[in-house]
Amino acid sequence: MNVVPIRFSSLSSAALLMAMVVSWSSGFIGYRYVADQGSVYLASLWRFLLAALLLLPFAWAGLRGLRGKAVLHQALLGLFAIGGYIGPIAASIQLGVTPGTASLFANLLPLTIVLLAGSVPGQRTRGWQWLGLALCVIGMLLASAASVEWAGAGLWVYSLPLLAVLSLAAATLFEKARPGVAMPATTALFIQTCAVIPLFALLAGLEGEVRPPISADFASGxxxxxxxxxxxGYGFYWLCLQRFSMQRISGALFLTPPVTLLWAWLQFDDPLSVSAMLGIGLTLVGLPLLGRKASEKNVPPASCRKLNPQVTSQ
Known part of the structure; x- marks a missing residue:
């Protein structure tokens, strides 16, 4: 999502990454609120309907003058990054995969992005980053292990969360390699949310209900x-994708499971095991290594920019 560029100081960059992590974790908490009130598909339908309505006044000015190719670019990002991520995970839970197991697969997203980063010029993982990656992965697995249960779902059902991870990773790589036309973040996110509304309307309709339940818990969720x-979550994610290397973004996303575990412990009194604390510790040790030699210098030197005037700094 090639949004209008904004410059950040080191402090504001760290704050932006942390805001992304906390916002990304909030989805697990939000769906826990609405799980007892209706299906995940129904909640997602009304989530994106309301989001599109709230975004429209802020996105309207940016929509004028956009060409079909730019709109299609953002719509495809929405289908793969939002619909392709949330839909399969929700389907796996509906078919018997426990939420803890589904979240374990979902937490493989940063690993997938790092492993595939070599396909994007200037984003290859090198040196100490591999050690940092290994520590983060081990920490994530330890932190998530306590909530994993292998339910009686069919073997093929467990491929759905993996499909979700690949869908969002593909959207991330596509946007990093071929950013679309620069536009305000509100405009891009409006197009993306509109693109997934028909998908979740269809999924909710197949379950038999598209009307929201009259419930304060459902509405607040x-x-x-x-x-x-x-x-x-998605707003900060796309902004971070414009500002940081894929390794640094992935490193921040490794904090999502620990933040979610701590949040659930504080808000729902969920148990916090010793293995979870050990996993959090390993993740925190691995993060500086993963970002030690991050390929964030995506901008060519001045001599190269003179040869290619279309290349600009962020």
């Missing part, structure tokens, strides 16, 4: 998902 998980 959907509002939570709109503000924190959609505006915050």
């Amino acid at each position: 959907v509002l939570w998902l709109v503000v924190f998980s959609t505006f915050g």
